[in-house]
Amino acid sequence: MTLTLNSLLAALAGLAAVGGLVVAVAGGVGWAPSTMVRRRSRLERKVRSFFVKDARTPTSWWARGQTRLVGSALAGLGVWLFTGWLAGGLVTVAVVIGLPWLLNTSGSGKGQIDKLEAVEEWVRRMSDIHTVGVSLEATIQRSLETVPKAIREEVRLLVSRQQAGWVPQDAYRAFADDLNDAVVDEVAALLILHVEDRGSGLSKAMRALAEALQHEVLARREVEADRQKPRTNDRWVTIFCLGIFGVTAFSGTYVEPYDTFAGQVVLVFVGVAFVLVKIWMRRMAIIEPAPRFLSSADRSGGRTAEETP
Known part of the structure; x- marks a missing residue:
């Protein structure tokens, strides 16, 4: 039997269709990969270091702007020259440029949960730092040394506003604005109430609030885990569709109608x-x-603690 381009493309299309059915069945029965941490081999680490710009971030080589632009131009030019479709080349350029957006279905929920977990850890640490005779402002400044990385910039801005003479209530409200979460408003409200009524028991209230934040983080992580399953299915469906589009584009007579305007x-x-x-x-x-x-x-900048009546 002679191996032709059409037979090869038909075989690849059949494999892609079978793979799509397998993914669809796996998603329907609720299959999920194992969450057990696996130690990477030396070869795998070297390959990963080549494709990943920074081991601490998930930014891969195709997600970098310059590389993606060059790759999209070459891919679009190749499709245009091979098929003669100018529109096909333009669509290919758009697909390659938007590939990170097409495959990234995680959304911003995980980042917000990480920040909320950092707030919970920060409040718990402040409850340990705050003692009798230590002001709330001094406690926040001392917590800057051990603040979690996810909210370090926001806490640094809070300390800077305090040192610049902001009204404490405005500084805490600005901190809540930076994080933009209803649960963080509870933290800012506790700090504002303590400013207005310098009573005892702040450490105890912070520990209780930290416990409530911990339960909120756990609940949000459960919801995010449930939402991740359809997102994974969406990613695989996108890969399957792009693969089928790419295979059929080079299938000869099947796509001849696209040669017209x-x-x-x-x-x-x-x-x-x-x-x-x-x-x-x-x-x-x-x-x-x-x-x-x-x-x-x-945030007008004109309201400081000395000017507040």
């Missing part, structure tokens, strides 16, 4: 429709955050 318009329409469906799916997965109850801080 009307076919090129249809091709662009299909690409735009695919992006719109992705946007629609992401909007469906967005959960509106709980409304905040603290008003925004006065």
Whole structure:
């Protein structure tokens, strides 16, 4: 049997279809990869260090701006020269440039949870630092040495505002604005109430608030884990669709109708429709955050502690 391009493409398309069915069945039965931490081999670490810019961040080589632009231009030019489709080349450029957005379905929920967990740890540490005779402002300044990395910049800004003479209430409201979370408003409200009534028991109240924050973090992580399953399925469906589009683009007579001007318009329409469906799916997965109850801080810069009546 002679191996032709069409037979090879048909075989690849069949393998892709079978792989898509396997992924669909696995997602339907609720399969998820093991969460056990596996130690990477030396070869795997070397390969990962080549593709990953920084081991501490998940930014891979194809997610870097310059590399992605060059790769998209080369891929679009190759598709245009091989198929003769100008619209196909433009769609390829758009797909390669937007590949991180197409495959990144995690959203911003995990980052917000990490910040909330850092706030819980920060409040717990302040409850240990704060003792009788130590002011709240001094406690916050001392906590800057051990503040978690996720909120280090926000706490540093809070300390800077205190040292600049901001009204404490405005400084705490600005801290809540920076983190923009209804649960963080509870932390800022506790600090504001202590400023207005310098009573005892702040450390005990902070420990109780830290416990409540811990339960909130656990609840949000459970919700985020449930939302991650359809996101993973969405990512695999996207990969499957892009693979099928790429294989059929080089299938010869099957895609001859796209050689006409009307076919090129249809091709662009299909690409735009695919992006719109992705946007629609992401909007469906967005959960509106709980409304905040603290008003925004006065950032006019003219209100300091000495000028407050």
